[in-house]
């Protein structure tokens with residue numbers, strides 16, 4: 001066996017992202033002595049601390065609503081080898097037969113080909129839509145606002161810092177390829193125009209919904225993972241409902257299963273899932 005680490009598998013830009021959902025086997029857990037239970041929880045706690053102390057790595061941990069799953073993690077880290085090693089250790093962290101994977105998703109953070117450029121924003125929004133005139137104070141203020149938002153946004157899409165907001169919603173989605181509703185046969189301008197409408201709806205949820213859109217074409221079953229962080233479930237329900245009316249979602253989106261989790265500190269999480 002070679003002890004030389006394999007060369008890192010790091011995306012050209014962005015990070016790898018793994019969503020991991022487990023069910024607890026309570027029949028196996030009940031066979032543990034109190035001491036074994038304590039050791040198992042300490043083991044998982046230490047592993048979570050090790051992962052969170054790794055450079056450029058984040059780990060969200062949450063309890064999942066409904067019997068679809070018990071425990072969920074979202075792991076963000078550049079190198080797929082590192083993600084893979086952590087994921088295998090997380091699965092075994094409470095003992096060999098305690099956590100059974102019920103769902104997982106592999107994706108990468110990515111920048112979007114539809115992000116508005118400065119020139120497009122000036123021509124289409126500031127002049128076209130808002131009727132502003134270049135080099136007026138209103139125009140300059142609106143442009144400065146755009147520049148600030150975009151500086152934050154492009155960095156955020158590739159290298160997000162996820163807050164500890166209590167509600168985590170995850171679902172995978174693809175763009176439809178079905179007869180006349182084929183997203184991939186639309187030309188770029190048509191797709192860009194539709195995505196601009198999508199972004200307009202999305203921006204009305206600023207401060208209430210934090211969306212992490214991660215690409216998974218060729219990596220997993222759907223084309224994107226959608227992770228929404230929120231402070232309450234009403235905002236999740238409202239944005240998903242409102243976007244269903246937006247043409248991009250109404251006509252061109254197919255969705256997978258939905259999972260709702262609640263971020264909790266580990267000691268509370270253990271109590272919640274009856275460990």
Ligand code: 76R
Pocket residue numbers: 112113114115116153173195198199201202203204205206209211213224226228239240243244249253
């Ligand atoms: O401002 C910008 O230019 C960024 C605009 C933007 C892009 C490019 C944006 C904004 N999204 C983009 C891309 Mn989104 N998003 C989803 C879903 O349930 C559904 O109907 C869809 C799931 C939600 C809830 C959501 C929220 N978005 C994408 C893509 C990639 C498409 C591609 O590349 O073809 C997908 C799959 C997708 C899906 N989106 C926003 C939001 C929110 C809240 C925003 C506003 C973000 C902000 O400006 O802070």
